[in-house]
Amino acid sequence: MVSIILPAGAQVLTGEVKYSVEDAKIELQNNRPAAADYLLTQNNFVDPKHNENYSALLKGQTNLNDRILALFSDGSYAVNYKSNLKHVFYYDKDGSFINFEIRTSLEFPYSSYKYSPDGELVNMSLRVSKDETFIFSPFGELLAHWVREKCYDENGNIVMTRTIMK
Numbered sequence: 001m002v003s004i005i006l007p008a009g010a011q012v013l014t015g016e017v018k019y020s021v022e023d024a025k026i027e028l029q030n031n032r033p034a035a036a037d038y039l040l041t042q043n044n045f046v047d048p049k050h051n052e053n054y055s056a057l058l059k060g061q062t063n064l065n066d067r068i069l070a071l072f073s074d075g076s077y078a079v080n081y082k083s084n085l086k087h088v089f090y091y092d093k094d095g096s097f098i099n100f101e102i103r104t105s106l107e108f109p110y111s112s113y114k115y116s117p118d119g120e121l122v123n124m125s126l127r128v129s130k131d132e133t134f135i136f137s138p139f140g141e142l143l144a145h146w147v148r149e150k151c152y153d154e155n156g157n158i159v160m161t162r163t164i165m166k
Contacts, residue, residue, distance in 0.1 A: 019109070021142055021154075024126040024134035028111055032124065033102055045117065050095030053079060090114075 019027070047053060056064060057071040068085075070078040075093035078101075088101040097117050104111045108129050114122040121138040128134070133146040144159070145152045151160040 019126065019128055019134065021134065021145065024128075025136055025140050025142070027109075028113075028124045028126055028134075028136060029140060031104060031111055032121075033104065033113060044089050044100070045097045047079065047089070047091045047095040047097075049079075050091070053077065054093070054095070088112075 053064075053067075053069055054077065056062070057069050057077055062069045062071075066082055068080040068082065070080075072078075076090060076098060077093070078088050078090050080088045085106055086103040088103070089097065090099040090101070092098055099114050099116060099122055101112050101114045108127060110127050112125045112127065114124070116122055123138065123143060124136050126134045131146075131148045133144075134142065135144040135146075137143055142154045149161050150158050153159045
């Protein structure tokens with residue numbers, strides 16, 4: 001059993017739903033959808049709007065008319081089309097397809113499953129709230145536990161931080 005040990009000063013999140021690491025893992029493994037639709041991924045091996053998307057991101061624009069964008073520190077980015085918010089496409093900085101994510105819902109808590117271009121599961125996440133996310137390997141190993149702006153490993157050590165835009 002894996003447990004997360006938070007620093008003594010850490011705040012505990014409260015809300016309608018609470019998950020332990022084990023609960024989150026079971027939820028994700030029991031509700032795993034079939035692999036990504038190959039036709040959906042095949043049509044997106046290259047971002048058809050790469051120049052427009054990357055230009056918008058460099059200007060700090062993330063909410064466009066028909067899509068929502070996210071830029072990552074390594075230069076890769078995500079495109080989430082408003083016509084289907086349950087699917088997210090990830091591209092490298094040159095617009096080549098990296099991963100595809102399927103969200104089971106848009107309301108918390110929800111699960112998401114990230115696949116490689118060839119349909120292999122990369123990771124699975126349980127998004128408990130806007131402030132808390134569990135991320136597991138395809139084999140159920142805890143990779144990260146985000147609580148607000150801090151990311152903890154399986155031993156409760158902070159391994160990464162982020163800035164949350166309000």
